[in-house]
Amino acid sequence: MVDTAARTTTSTDAPTPTPASAPTQTTAAPTGAAPRVDVEALGLQLLGDWAEIRLASRELSSRPEMQKVEGLSLADQRARVFGQLKLLVESGQVHRAFPKSVGGKEDNGGNIAGFEELVAADPSLQIKSGVQWGLFGAAVLQLGTQYHHEKYLPGIMSLDVPGAFAMTETGHGSDVASVATTATYDPETQEFVIDTPFRGAWKDYLGNAGKDGIAAVVFAQLITNNVNHGVHAFYVPIREENGDFLPGIGGEDDGIKGGLNGIDNGRLHFTGVRVPRLDLLNKYGDVAEDGTYTSSIDSPGRRFFTMLGTLVQGRVSLDGSAINAAKIGLKIAITYGDQRRQFTAGSDTDEEVILDYQRHQRRLLPLLATTYAGSFAHEVFLHKFDDVFSGRAATDADRQDLETIAAALKPLSTWHALDTLQEAREACGGAGFLTENRLTSLRADLDVYVTFEGDNNVLLQLVAKRLLTDFSRKFAKADAGALARYVVTQAAGKAYHGTGLRSVAQTVKDFGSTARAVNWLQEPSTQRELLTGRVEAMVGDVAGRLRSANKLGKKAAADLFNSQQNELIEAARAHAELLQWEAFTDALDQAPDAGTKQVLTWLRDLFGFGLIEKHLSWYLIHGRLSPQRAQAVSAYIDRLLTRIRPHAVDLVDAFGYGPELVRAKIATGAEAERQAEARAYYAEQRASGTAPVDEKTLKPKKR
Known part of the structure; x- marks a missing residue:
């Protein structure tokens, strides 16, 4: 042997490649010589076209205050990760995908590239930031209109409004089309009334729902004039600033999980919760004051998959x-x-x-x-x-x-x-x-x-x-x-x-x-x-x-x-x-x-x-x-x-x-x-x- x-x-010490365009021409090795890996150049190729953003994210992830500390209590681990989200806001790390009109950079690829590197710091930090800006914020961005962008995105981007992405239910996970939560339009008050009609309809496993979230994007069956137009998304406040649930809203903490315990996963349920008609995220489907439903996509199936595809x-x-x-x-x-x-x-x-x-x-x-x-x-x-x-x-x-x-x-x-x-x-x-x-x-x-x-x-x-x-x-x-x-x-x-x-x-x-x-x-x-x-x-x-x-x-x-x-x-x-x-x-x-x-x-x-x-x-x-x-x-x-x-x-x-x-x-x-x-x-x-x-x-x- x-x-x-x-x-x-x-x-x-791994190499830190200098961001630049990877060379496309290969240099011939000496005849008969054993091949050798150019570690630095290969590292640059692996970094890809968003090399600078990946390296910046790695530099941020290398800071001790951004990294996971093993052995913390559940409460301490959650508090640490929430504090790290504030550091992400300060660094501008999480604003790349948002519109320039609200302070973003409209760089979708760079946003994902930087986000992926956070796994090296702490997967809980990565996923909790993904919940806040990649799910909750992205739902407002991708499913809402300019009205929603101007009204809600600044608070989401600054972390003044921590939020949950309330899609999954206890009884329906991957089968999103069959979620049982309803949003029934009331034309007299011009409000949607959100209900979870039975226990299996509770929204479940939601990041930020256990403790930190004060709002949520809730996915529910939109019913107007006694017609179900399928799953749509609604912006819904869920807590007072002191942490108490708003009237008609309740929930539970999911408690300790097999991993990712820096995230406060939880459950939410709704009983007669009213939200304004304008808080329907209406990019792909809208309801007029009189309850008339309209959509730019005629097929209900294609409309549903278009909405999910944006996420x-x-x-x-x-x-x-x-x-x-x-x-x-x-x-x-x-x-x-x-x-x-x-x-x-x-x-x-x-x-x-x-x-x-x-x-x-x-x-x-x-x-x-x-x-x-x-x-x-x-x-x-x-x-x-x-x-x-x-x-x-x-x-x-x-x-x-x-x-x-x-x-x-x-x-x-x-x-x-x-x-x-x-x-x-x-x-x-x-x-x-x-x-x-x-x-x-x-x-x-x-x-x-x-x-x-x-x-x-x-x-x-x-x-x-x-x-x-x-x-x-x-x-x-x-x-x-x-x-x-x-x-x-x-x-x-x-x-x-x-x-x-x-x-x-x-x-x-x-x-x-x-x-x-x-x-x-x-x-x-x-x-x-x-x-x-x-x-x-x-x-x-x-x-x-x-x-x-x-x-x-x-x-x-x-x-x-x-x-x-x-x-x-x-x-x-x-x-x-x-x-x-x-x-x-x-x-x-x-x-x-x-x-x-x-x-x-x-x-x-x-x-x-x-x-x-x-x-x-x-x-x-x-x-x-x-x-x-x-x-x-x-x-x-x-x-x-x-x-x-x-x-x-x-x-x-x-x-x-x-x-x-x-x-x-x-x-x-x-x-x-x-x-x-x-x-x-x-x-x-x-x-x-x-x-x-x-x-x-x-x-x-x-x-």
Whole structure:
């Protein structure tokens, strides 16, 4: 076993790239030289187009007064986080997305980029600020009109009016269209009367509702002239300045949670609460004095999804925040793994660095590859968001694309963050379980990311429905001949793959050579074909099974759809994985130099091969890979691990999170000092002859 600790750079201080445009030209490496990662340049590429804002947010997050203090009481932790919100206001950190007319900067992409970096300070701070300005404030901004902007945004921006985003109910979470709270218009007083008719209709899990909030944006079924026009949003005061609930309003504190305890989550209920007609956030639907309802969007369904789509920034920011948390977890685990020594596998005296063990590499390096894929995909996603919200790409199709990408990527990144933090914790052994090393605390705080702003499985179902819609549109106007040709092609393809003819052809082509199989799999076009082909086949198969749904009754059609739900969600997940792979592949062209590009290419291949290996049974069952090529996948992953290992520390250093942001004692170089002290101690004993004799050396050897 090779001790790589001596030849890898162990940096305790991550680079701080100077904001500038990342170079698009790559510099050739010397012929025959081993590739080297330009950590600073790669770090700049990872920062993306909002580098200055990200760095400013990291600088703010590095201040001790902005950071989480472990072990505080519930009341003290909440008070600390609320005080930190005031510091965010002072810094101007939270005003970027708001209109210039009220003191904002109208920088939507920069706002999200800066917000995502707050996860390094304290996830509770990040999410509570997201509740105040990204949900409560954004709802007023995106769903209200100029009247609401001028009246309410200044107080929201300054934190004079802390507020809650009252959408979720105890009985309805992801199914927002079915919330039971009502807002019934009374034309005599020109007021809406808000009611929660039963316990399941209470607004629940709301940040700022437990203690701090004095107002809320409440989502309720708008009823006027005895017609329900669906879910709309209303600005509703909920507390006096002394903290007492206003008449007709009550609630409870959610108490201690599994994480994010700096946020005062709570419940609200309403009984005959009257709000002025003008406090309906009426950008997409309005009620006249006489109770007449009007909307610029005729379709109730499209109107509902348009209103929800304006709030998509929550999913955008969770995607980036989760990736950042995974980066911090890997920074800790890989730094520690490059220093920690265990077992004398290849030496009689020196123990091995644990990151040199193949199994340790298998645990952490594929997660590193996925984190890079998620990071590059998020940059593309963030640009799409900025284009839509700035108005540069404001068509209905653009907004639908943004919603679909958000629903695809947020599940993958939040699940990945939890998996990464858990594996990082285990990879650091007992040290990883100590609160001082942050991994357990980060994982606890990020746990709920997989369910808020949309349960991950529900979001993937939305993606699947979009994929089915796009699939059916291909044939919406097709003539009988085109459809027939497609059916014949599909049938031929199924016969071809199902009989194993493709697999046999692959085996013959490879002539028993694993190298040939690997060379074929290494090609980006091959990886793209395998990943794309899986998505297309899964969507096509489900579409075929659901073809008769429109001829069935409602119950039978629902049962048929439900029978395909798991396959639909898996198809959506495969689509999201393809998006990440494509983003990673495109990012290779922006690598700063040839050496960095080579290492990133290995990392991209590790990500792609990892996806194929994870779904290997599908590829074998469907005849897309021969058994020999399937074996080559795992064999090449092992080869890639060996190639990437010397660059692992550089790759996590490029994330740019220094000690003041990582805040884990085992990632400061302390372990390397302990190991050096131990090795020096035993070396001195051996050199001086004072080392005790090992009992095993005294026993006579058997003949």
